[in-house]
Amino acid sequence: MDPQKKIAVLGSTGSIGVQTLDIIAEYPDRFRATVLVAGRNVELLISQARQHRPNLAVIADESLYPTLRDALAPLGIETAAGADAITDAMERDDVDTVVTATVGYSGLAPTLRAIDAGKQIALANKETMVVAGELVTRRLDNSPSRIIPVDSEHSAIYQCMAGEESSTVKKLLITASGGPFRTRSIDELSSVTVRDALAHPNWSMGAKITIDSATMLNKAFEIIEARWLFGITPDRIEAVVHPQSIVHSMVEFTDGSVKAQLGIPDMHLPIRYALGDASRLATNRPGLRLQDYDRLEFFRPDTEKFPLINMAYYALERGGNTACVINAANEIAVDAFLHERIGYLDIQRTIESTLNDVPFIASPGYDDYVATNTLARRIAEEHTKSRFDKKR
Numbered sequence: 001m002d003p004q005k006k007i008a009v010l011g012s013t014g015s016i017g018v019q020t021l022d023i024i025a026e027y028p029d030r031f032r033a034t035v036l037v038a039g040r041n042v043e044l045l046i047s048q049a050r051q052h053r054p055n056l057a058v059i060a061d062e063s064l065y066p067t068l069r070d071a072l073a074p075l076g077i078e079t080a081a082g083a084d085a086i087t088d089a090m091e092r093d094d095v096d097t098v099v100t101a102t103v104g105y106s107g108l109a110p111t112l113r114a115i116d117a118g119k120q121i122a123l124a125n126k127e128t129m130v131v132a133g134e135l136v137t138r139r140l141d142n143s144p145s146r147i148i149p150v151d152s153e154h155s156a157i158y159q160c161m162a163g164e165e166s167s168t169v170k171k172l173l174i175t176a177s178g179g180p181f182r183t184r185s186i187d188e189l190s191s192v193t194v195r196d197a198l199a200h201p202n203w204s205m206g207a208k209i210t211i212d213s214a215t216m217l218n219k220a221f222e223i224i225e226a227r228w229l230f231g232i233t234p235d236r237i238e239a240v241v242h243p244q245s246i247v248h249s250m251v252e253f254t255d256g257s258v259k260a261q262l263g264i265p266d267m268h269l270p271i272r273y274a275l276g277d278a279s280r281l282a283t284n285r286p287g288l289r290l291q292d293y294d295r296l297e298f299f300r301p302d303t304e305k306f307p308l309i310n311m312a313y314y315a316l317e318r319g320g321n322t323a324c325v326i327n328a329a330n331e332i333a334v335d336a337f338l339h340e341r342i343g344y345l346d347i348q349r350t351i352e353s354t355l356n357d358v359p360f361i362a363s364p365g366y367d368d369y370v371a372t373n374t375l376a377r378r379i380a381e382e383h384t385k386s387r388f389d390k391k392r
């Protein structure tokens with residue numbers, strides 16, 4: 001048997017992707033990157049391929065294919081481009097584990113194909129579970145695949161649950177930093193800038209999730225993700241604000257005990273744990289020194305200031321394609337905000353207006369999610385344009 005686990009990194013050029021390649025390089029006897037996938041950053045993909053020598057490198061943006069092919073053909077590295085090539089790569093024999101580190105809805109199709117092909121999944125792309133958690137869970141029931149979460153909170157919960165009977169779990173307590181606007185007043189939120197919103201207090205991440213942290217929709221997404229990953233009903237999942245991001249989440253058990261997982265805010269740890277199949281691989285990277293922290297604080301979330309947290313409960317209660325609509329509208333709104341076409345508070349307004357306009361589907365199949373995503377994006381685009389026109 002090949003001693004090295006063969007890994008496909010979807011989104012290798014992003015924040016999680018780059019850290020995944022760090023871990024692969026840290027344990028060369030255990031891991032090998034056989035497939036690398038990027039969106040548009042062809043130069044970084046080429047340099048990663050030169051270093052890691054995968055069998056295949058894929059770029060989503062087809063216009064960049066000639067650049068990729070010309071750079072990697074002399075090295076004997078196969079190349080491809082486009083969304084179908086990414087999804088097809090999930091079935092390859094030289095892939096054991098797929099790290100889903102692309103951002104947004106684009107993670108859904110390759111993750112489903114990887115599950116159908118029986119691959120192990122290290123899941124960073126939480127949007128997959130937000131958009132279609134029920135469908136993903138059903139597909140997992142008919143596959144030898146297992147998902148190990150990479151999202152720090154879900155990795156923490158997974159670690160807390162190890163060795164426990166699931167029937168003894170009373171509550172999941174998902175910690176939230178509170179984001180860059182935790183201490184701002186509601187009135188101030190109408191004038192915050194993109195730069196303010198990108199200044200996450202603890203984590204260095206891609207732009208989209210950083211804005212989701214600023215609106216705290218990230219926490220709603222994580223509640224939905226937890227509901228599907230752990231099979232826990234929403235009334236037993238709570239967000240707890242913890243500004244230091246040292247406790248990554250907690251599980252309360254029926255005997256009154258609460259287990260927590262702690263660490264510095266560094267995604268290398270959950271990525272390492274997931275790649276190691278939920279085992280502990282020794283590292284020389286810096287760890288937690290609790291004596292460096294004056295205090296660890298915990299608060300109830302302010303849902304008046306951050307009403308998007310409650311979108312999780314609304315989406316799970318209403319079910320169907322609701323969370324798919326929220327995700328699509330949010331992707332469009334966050335992009336418009338990052339390009340300064342709408343303001344921070346318009347993100348929430350865009351999601352709400354889009355939810356009103358997209359028809360509800362109670363029991364969506366895969367094609368319904370695809371159609372919902374397309375329609376919701378178009379409608380959200382119109383809402384952001386009319387908000388932009390008002391702003392001018």
Ligand SMILES: NC(=O)C1=CN([C@@H]2O[C@H](COP(=O)(O)OP(=O)(O)OC[C@H]3O[C@@H](n4cnc5c(N)ncnc54)[C@H](OP(=O)(O)O)[C@@H]3O)[C@@H](O)[C@H]2O)C=CC1
Nearest residue numbers: 011013014015016039040041060102103106124125205206
């Ligand atoms: N960053 C973090 O610490 C955490 C992230 N996550 C989740 O992990 C996922 C990745 O986040 P993050 O790494 O921050 O994001 P980044 O924006 O840093 O990276 C996104 C990656 O996805 C690629 N990509 C974008 N669109 C496509 C597409 N259509 N097809 C293929 N690849 C695409 C990008 O390629 P390119 O840059 O080449 O265009 C890039 O490699 C998200 O779902 C996020 O919520 C979860 C917990 C923590």
Ligand SMILES: CC(=O)[C@@H](O)[C@H](O)COP(=O)(O)O
Nearest residue numbers: 151152176177178179213218
């Ligand atoms: C690192 C990680 O898992 C992020 O999802 C992080 O949790 C974001 O921070 P917030 O707690 O501010 O949303």
Ligand SMILES: [Mn+2]
Nearest residue numbers: 151152153222
């Ligand atoms: Mn998280």
